[in-house]
Amino acid sequence: MGESDTSQAELTLTREEAELLQLLGQGLPLDSVAQRLRTSQRTVRRRVKGICDRLGVNSSIQAVVWAAQRGLI
Numbered sequence: 052m053g054e055s056d057t058s059q060a061e062l063t064l065t066r067e068e069a070e071l072l073q074l075l076g077q078g079l080p081l082d083s084v085a086q087r088l089r090t091s092q093r094t095v096r097r098r099v100k101g102i103c104d105r106l107g108v109n110s111s112i113q114a115v116v117w118a119a120q121r122g123l124i
Contacts, residue, residue: 064123068102071095073124076115 064072067088074084085092099111108114118124 062106064102064118068098069118069124071098072102072111072115072118075099075111076119076124 071084071088074087079087081092081095085095088095099114102114103109103111106114106117108117115124
């Protein structure tokens, strides 16, 4: 098993990350996601970027799909 296989198998989401991706997966715009999470759009963008970097995906859509395929959202 390669390093990326091991990393992928160990990846999971925090409750907050799952909630953020679930809201994005519902098609809510960034400003609505920020309002629901009671934070700024800048914070949401930063969190999404961090999630994408950790998961090795290039977009929030890919992160939502990744989480959905694993039953995390």
